[in-house]
Amino acid sequence: MQNLNAPQERSPLYPRHHGARLAPVGRGELVAGYTEADERGLLSRCGLIDLTCLARVGFRGAAAAEHLKIRGFLLPDAPNRALTQADGSHVARLSQTEYLLLGSLADGGERIAGEERGWQFGASANYLLPRQDSHAWLMLTGEWISQVMAKLCAVDLRPEAFPRGSVAQTSAARINVIIVNAGPAELxxxxxxxxxxxxxxxxxxxxxxxxxxxxxxxxxxxxxxR
Known part of the structure; x- marks a missing residue:
């Protein structure tokens, strides 16, 4: 018998989270915690979070910026820049006419998921780019993040070269990666x-x-x- 309460989406990393406490978020589940260890301490030092089940979506086209402004988003003024919105979601500008929207944990990604559900093809050049099934999403946190990525990526990601709001579309560990320097304040x-x-x-x-x-x-x- 089908379990109607089962999540509609699971991260490809789901088997890696065996034994973890899971929390429903949007259509899927995210790890709430792994152990009784000081995860806040890990977060500030060097932590890795799987956010793959949190909503994300892209838009591209000459009318994409106007569409997003009408929808209430603040947009970066140049490519390879990102802005965190008041609700904790992020908008990254990947080119002159392409934007990537990352959902907020505060609403379980519902605002961004709603943008994808509500999009309709029209006469204007604003095209939906579904990202839920094409991209996985991880968050690397803590004081050592630049040093960690220096082992994997040739781009200088130190704070003085890659400050908050920066975006890099590059290669890390020999795969294509989008890196967005955005997240909770002071972290x-x-x-x-x-x-x-x-x-x-x-x-x-x-x-x-x-x-x-x-x-x-x-x-x-x-x-x-806290």
């Missing part, structure tokens, strides 16, 4: 998006690079306000 973090089929490999590579700094996977409960 260094990179949003990492890669091909969904490669995320299992990328997860292992990141954990190996994090090992020197005592990094471990972290659940979303560690992000909750």
């Amino acid at each position: 260094p973090c990179f949003q990492l998006l890669c091909d969904r089929a490669s995320v299992d490999y990328f997860w292992d590579v990141l954990l190996d690079a994090m090992g020197e700094f005592g990094g471990q996977p972290v659940g979303i409960d560690a992000l909750a306000p």
Whole structure:
């Protein structure tokens, strides 16, 4: 018999989260926590969160910017820049006419999921780019994130060269990755998006690079306000 309460979406990393506490978010589940260890401490030092089941979507075209402004989004003024919205979602501008929207944990990604559901093809040049099934989403956090990524990526991601609001479309660990420097205030973090089929490999590579700094996977409960 079909379980009607089962999540509609599961991360490709679901088998890696065996034994973790899971929390329903949108159409899927995210890890709430792995152990009783100090995950807040890990978060501030070197943590890795799987956000693949949180909503994300893209828009492209000459009319994409106007569409998003009408929908209430603040947009970066140049490509390879990102802006965090008041609700905690992020808008990354990938080119002159392409935008990537990343959902907020505050509403379980519902606003961004609604943008995808509500889009309709019209006369204007604004095209939907579904990203839920094409890209996986990880968040790397803590004071050592630049040093971790330096092992995997040739781009200088130190704060002085890659400040908040920066976006890099590059190669890391020999796969294509979008890196967005955006997240909760006062917490260094990179949003990492890669091909969904490669995320299992990328997860292992990141954990190996994090090992020197005592990094471990972290659940979303560690992000909750104290």
